[in-house]
Amino acid sequence: MPSITRTTQAARAKRREEIRGRLLQAVEQCLESETYTDVSIERLVRQAGIARSTFYVYFEDKGDLLRALAEDVIVAIIESAGYWWALPPDATKDDLREAMERIADTYRTHRVVMSAVVEATAYDERIAEQFAVLLERTISEVAAHIADGQRRGFAHDDIDAQQTALWITWMTERGLFQLITPAGAVETERLMQALTDIVWSTLYARTRS
Amino acid sequence: MPSITRTTQAARAKRREEIRGRLLQAVEQCLESETYTDVSIERLVRQAGIARSTFYVYFEDKGDLLRALAEDVIVAIIESAGYWWALPPDATKDDLREAMERIADTYRTHRVVMSAVVEATAYDERIAEQFAVLLERTISEVAAHIADGQRRGFAHDDIDAQQTALWITWMTERGLFQLITPAGAVETERLMQALTDIVWSTLYARTRS
DNA sequence: GTCTCGTCCGGACACCATGTCCGGACGATG
DNA sequence: CATCGTCCGGACATGGTGTCCGGACGAGAC
Numbered sequence: 416m417p418s419i420t421r422t423t424q425a426a427r428a429k430r431r432e433e434i435r436g437r438l439l440q441a442v443e444q445c446l447e448s449e450t451y452t453d454v455s456i457e458r459l460v461r462q463a464g465i466a467r468s469t470f471y472v473y474f475e476d477k478g479d480l481l482r483a484l485a486e487d488v489i490v491a492i493i494e495s496a497g498y499w500w501a502l503p504p505d506a507t508k509d510d511l512r513e514a515m516e517r518i519a520d521t522y523r524t525h526r527v528v529m530s531a532v533v534e535a536t537a538y539d540e541r542i543a544e545q546f547a548v549l550l551e552r553t554i555s556e557v558a559a560h561i562a563d564g565q566r567r568g569f570a571h572d573d574i575d576a577q578q579t580a581l582w583i584t585w586m587t588e589r590g591l592f593q594l595i596t597p598a599g600a601v602e603t604e605r606l607m608q609a610l611t612d613i614v615w616s617t618l619y620a621r622t623r624s
Numbered sequence: 625m626p627s628i629t630r631t632t633q634a635a636r637a638k639r640r641e642e643i644r645g646r647l648l649q650a651v652e653q654c655l656e657s658e659t660y661t662d663v664s665i666e667r668l669v670r671q672a673g674i675a676r677s678t679f680y681v682y683f684e685d686k687g688d689l690l691r692a693l694a695e696d697v698i699v700a701i702i703e704s705a706g707y708w709w710a711l712p713p714d715a716t717k718d719d720l721r722e723a724m725e726r727i728a729d730t731y732r733t734h735r736v737v738m739s740a741v742v743e744a745t746a747y748d749e750r751i752a753e754q755f756a757v758l759l760e761r762t763i764s765e766v767a768a769h770i771a772d773g774q775r776r777g778f779a780h781d782d783i784d785a786q787q788t789a790l791w792i793t794w795m796t797e798r799g800l801f802q803l804i805t806p807a808g809a810v811e812t813e814r815l816m817q818a819l820t821d822i823v824w825s826t827l828y829a830r831t832r833s
Numbered sequence: 834g835t836c837t838c839g840t841c842c843g844g845a846c847a848c849c850a851t852g853t854c855c856g857g858a859c860g861a862t863g
Numbered sequence: 864c865a866t867c868g869t870c871c872g873g874a875c876a877t878g879g880t881g882t883c884c885g886g887a888c889g890a891g892a893c
Contacts, residue, residue: 452747455879456879457879468841469840475881476881536746537661538746575818582795585799586799609787612788635861664849675870675873676872676873
């Protein structure tokens with residue numbers, strides 16, 4: 416007879432979550448000192464203190480683990496980006512800058528995972544797909560924001576909402592990645608101001624004067 | 625006694641170039657049907673019709689081969705981008721669009737190699753370095769163009785030339801990559817028009833009226 | 834107290850790609 | 864015919880991956 420007490424199941428689930436959490440934590444630690452590509456499952460499980468064979472009980476492969484890690488981060492980014500399109504029609508340039516900086520902060524907070532995701536996106540199809548969802552979601556939100564602004568008169572009506580949304584999203588994503596890259600000895604404040612200026616002059620400038 | 629006739633040396637060099645060329649050609653062919661990461665040296669040399677051991681006489685590794693391939697392409701891109709900052713002070717928006725489209729054409733022409741380079745940049749340090757040179761070179765050219773325009777009155781003087789150049793370059797690079805990516809069922813014309821609009825309203829718009 | 838179940842460990846295995854090395858073949862030169 | 868440069872083919876060590884299995888162990892079941 417299988418032992419299916421409620422308490423047993425709960426205990427099992429808890430233990431499962433505990434080990435799963437150890438793995439997620441371990442990969443973040445590994446990513447502090449190594450590139451995602453360079454992280455081997457061997458070192459990963461040693462860091463987590465579990466057997467290599469056990470790893471495959473929890474995740475298909477390294478990519479699966481990263482996808483699990485990325486999910487929460489992507490949600491956080493989408494949420495923080497929401498402050499932009501929630502801006503009121505009469506928002507000032509400073510309001511826009513603050514919204515942009517909020518997104519940048521989220522990127523910085525999750526810098527380790529985001530770097531790995533961008534890296535893996537280059538050659539792991541499934542991660543690329545997941546990342547594409549983030550991009551597409553953002554693009555459609557930006558496009559909707561522009562179209563809404565055009566109807567309500569706070570955005571230029573002679574621009575192509577869809578295509579402009581593409582470029583602005585690509586630009587922002589790429590720039591934020593540069594922001595969290597080790598090589599980037601960038602001056603964050605001036606950088607974010609410049610991004611704000613570009614978006615402002617592209618979308619709103621001529622409707623305020 | 626070693627045989628070092630002039631004709632011998634010339635013949636040897638020619639043969640060397642011939643094999644080297646076969647390898648460069650083979651990798652381009654492989655990249656038509658496979659990702660850069662998925663290309664194995666085994667298949668590569670089979671495609672080129674040489675022995676695997678011979679490969680290592682010509683290149684250190686796969687990355688070395690790609691770097692060799694990328695060099696020419698990068699030169700071509702820098703050259704085509706030059707048409708932008710060579711635009712006269714009284715250039716129209718259409719002139720700008722044509723300059724942008726020229727860059728896009730170059731990207732498309734070298735789509736196979738550029739895709740591989742962007743992919744490899746994610747995890748191959750030395751290729752990343754090479755790609756960074758392209759970016760930095762472009763950024764400084766754009767920055768110089770903006771600064772020049774500010775002095776001569778054809779560009780907005782209330783923008784940060786350096787930081788704006790960063791964003792515009794990142795945006796363009798990322799967008800052009802999307803343009804050559806298989807997933808991108810993008811409408812090229814509208815897309816390039818939108819890029820032109822963004823750059824125009826950011827840099828020049830208020831100086832012409 | 835013993836049985837059984839779920840779970841994890843440790844190790845073995847086959848597999849694959851990489852980079853190095855070497856002996857043999859071959860052609861061109863002196 | 865000896866020599867040199869070059870390429871081929873194959874062997875080898877290395878290191879990572881994903882799968883599999885026997886054994887251990889704790890916690891309920893009876």
